[in-house]
Amino acid sequence: MEDRKTDSYRVLLEGGEGEYVEKKSRFIATLRKCGSEEEAVAFVEEMKKKYWDARHNCHAFIIGSRGELTRCSDDGEPSGTAGRPMLEVLMGAELRDAAVVVTRYFGGVLLGTGGLVRAYTQAVKEGLKNSKVGRMRYGHLVRITTDYVWIGKILYLLGNLKLEPLSSDYGERIVLKLEVPAQKLEHLRREVAESTNGQAEFVKEKDIYFIDKEELED
Structure with a gap:
């Protein structure tokens, strides 16, 4: 990955729903993880079919690790009173690859x-409260190959760095694969070399984004 400016961002692990009522108007927010514009558009259409009898189905979505693509719609509400405030909630929460539809059932009072900005904003916030959110970290997929004599020391230092192998292959030699935050890479490389007298092979296979298990949110 050439652009390393985005060290982390948040994603929906599980979308949720929330409701806000203002002067008898119901605002129902539905959030979902969407990895592309096509997925987001399909989600919006799905919600429009589900809530076909509603006055409005406004939406907003933000796609890409840097939020490269954003879209929002007021769906007949006064310009700037629905879609944009909804998008601002997603952006303020540092969410990426996320879409939200807020369905409004009109209560008879303008x-x-x-009031509309407040209602659509609050509806999205209520939906977020009922969603499961995680943080994606920029880092690297690392492969460590070692003789059996060094595995105890390697696992000990991984524990100290709060790193856990994704996989462990115990063959003629032991091969560990793990996700390493960018800021820990060189420190880990040095520690592995020092603890094994340079006998372990340390390879950075590729740059990745991965879910930070230490920052899982309900």
């Missing part, structure tokens, strides 16, 4: 522009 809310005004300020």
Whole structure:
């Protein structure tokens, strides 16, 4: 990955729903993880079919690790009162690859522009409260190959760095694969070399984004 500026961002591990009521109007927010514009558009259409009898189905989504693609729609509400405020909640939460649809059932009372902005904003926040969110970290997939004599020391230092192997292959030699945050890479490389007298093979296979298990959120 050439652009390393995005060290981390948040994603929906499980989408959720939330509801906000303002002067008898119901605002139902549905959030879902979407990895592409096509997925997001399909999700919006799905919600429109599900809530076909609603007055409005406004949406917003943000795609890409740097938020390269953003879209929002007021779906008939006054311009700037629905889609944009919804998108700003996603951006403020540092979410990426996320889409939200807020369905409005009109309660018979006009809310005004300020009331609409507040209602659509709050609906998305309620949906987020009921979603499971995780943080994606920029880092590297690393392969460590070692003789059996060194494995105890390697596992000990991995524990100290709060790193856990993704896989362990115990053959003629032991091969460990693990996800390493970018800021820990060189420190880990030095520690492995020192603890094995340079006998272990340390290879950075590729750059990745991975879920930080230490920062899982409900």
